[in-house]
Amino acid sequence: MSVVNNNAERRRFLSGAFMTFGITLGLGTLGGRFIQFLMPDVAEKKFSEILLGRVDDFKGSSAKFVDVAGKQVALLETDQGFSAFSRKCTDLGCLISWDDSKDQFICPCHQGVFDRNGKNIAGPPPRPLDRFEVVKKGENIYIKVEVA
Ligand code: FES
CATH class of the missing domain: 1.20.5 (Single alpha-helices involved in coiled-coils or other helix-helix interfaces)
Structure with missing residues (x-):
């Protein structure tokens, strides 16, 4: 028991x-x-500035493309100043091009379309183009990129 x-x-x-x-x-x-x-x-993010070129090189309504420091950048002059985007399409990463007649970025892979503000407006891209902060110093244009 x-x-x-x-x-x-x-x-x-x-x-x-x-x-x-x-x-x-x-x-x-x-x-x-x-x-x-x-x-x-x-963690505090650190940025560095990468020189894209001279302001005069990017004047006009067409997008210009620059490959610098491993970044493929599309630069466009707008009424608010310059806008810089990554050329990588937000669908599968193909490089976008610029269509002057339509005033749009076009992705050749699956016909994705972005307006001049980088907004996805047609096709499979799920979100706008990635944007870089643009810094204008004197006659030069830079983009800010995050440093690891
Ligand atoms: S990779 Fe650009 S639309 Fe598919």
Whole structure:
């Protein structure tokens, strides 16, 4: 009779110990995630400026293309100044070209179309073209790129 009670007590003790361990582990993990959510690891981004060329080289309504420092850039003069986009189509990464007659960027791979603001307006591209920040210093134009 007492052996049965000891076994039952031992099982109850072990069951409680495992449950307590499990709850503690679960709450610890949850608490860690909550703290991570409240204080995300925000590393300060670093940027560098890459020279594209002289302002006069990019005047006009047509887009101009520049390959610089591993970036393929489409630069376009607008009423608000210059806009710079990545030439990589946001569908599968083909290089876009410019159609003067339609005033649009065209992707030759699957006929994706972007307006002069880089917005996807036809075809499969799921989002606008990636944009670079343009910096104009004197007679030169630069784009800002994130440095790893
Ligand atoms: S890769 Fe440009 S439309 Fe598909």
